[in-house]
Amino acid sequence: MRLAISGTNCSGKSTLVEAFLLAHSDYVHEPEPYVQLEELFGESFQAEPSADEFLSQLEYHIKRLAQYETKDSVIFERCALDFVAYLQALVDLKRDAADPCILKLALELTQDVIGNLDIIVYLPGNGSDIYVPDDEDRGLRSAVDRNLERLLLEDEAGILSGNVPLVLEVCGTTNQRLEMLEASMQSFRGESS
Numbered sequence: 100m101r102l103a104i105s106g107t108n109c110s111g112k113s114t115l116v117e118a119f120l121l122a123h124s125d126y127v128h129e130p131e132p133y134v135q136l137e138e139l140f141g142e143s144f145q146a147e148p149s150a151d152e153f154l155s156q157l158e159y160h161i162k163r164l165a166q167y168e169t170k171d172s173v174i175f176e177r178c179a180l181d182f183v184a185y186l187q188a189l190v191d192l193k194r195d196a197a198d199p200c201i202l203k204l205a206l207e208l209t210q211d212v213i214g215n216l217d218i219i220v221y222l223p224g225n226g227s228d229i230y231v232p233d234d235e236d237r238g239l240r241s242a243v244d245r246n247l248e249r250l251l252l253e254d255e256a257g258i259l260s261g262n263v264p265l266v267l268e269v270c271g272t273t274n275q276r277l278e279m280l281e282a283s284m285q286s287f288r289g290e291s292s
Contacts, residue, residue: 103178106222107243129175132156150198157182179209188242216264
């Protein structure tokens with residue numbers, strides 16, 4: 100099963116992925132693209148992110164996603180719609196790094212690949228046990244969270260029509276989130292058989 104954990108900065112994605120991998124050691128972990136691009140290719144990202152940087156991360160995610168087939172067991176930290184949400188947030192906040200043309204391209208690219216995931220787990224950014232560092236860009240964080248809610252739960256862009264991927268919003272503690280994910284995985288397998 101191909102899973103993706105989606106959410107704004109400091110929403111608990113890495114924590115949930117770590118807990119999931121402890122229980123499911125057979126799964127391959129695909130870390131956040133910016134981590135891979137920095138570690139494997141020496142790319143550096145600015146403190147104030149740009150549309151070009153988010154597009155680069157989206158393109159890397161798409162390449163990695165293409166490596167897996169339906170039968171594979173993989174969990175991604177982020178999905179393509181995360182990058183759309185960040186690009187839209189830059190536009191919404193009228194940031195200098197915003198680029199509506201790149202946002203449009205990102206939507207087109209996402210439309211083509213989103214069906215390559217089975218389940219997208221959305222972590223709302225307002226969890227009560229979430230620690231947000233003082234230096235976090237709270238305006239960007241909130242805008243991305245609003246955009247993810249609209250993109251994933253309301254399908255505002257019309258990208259999620261059809262049955263795949265299943266979008267699951269999970270709340271609560273890490274253990275509660277993990278239990279909700281595992282229940283959805285069992286249900287998804289039952290429906291797919």
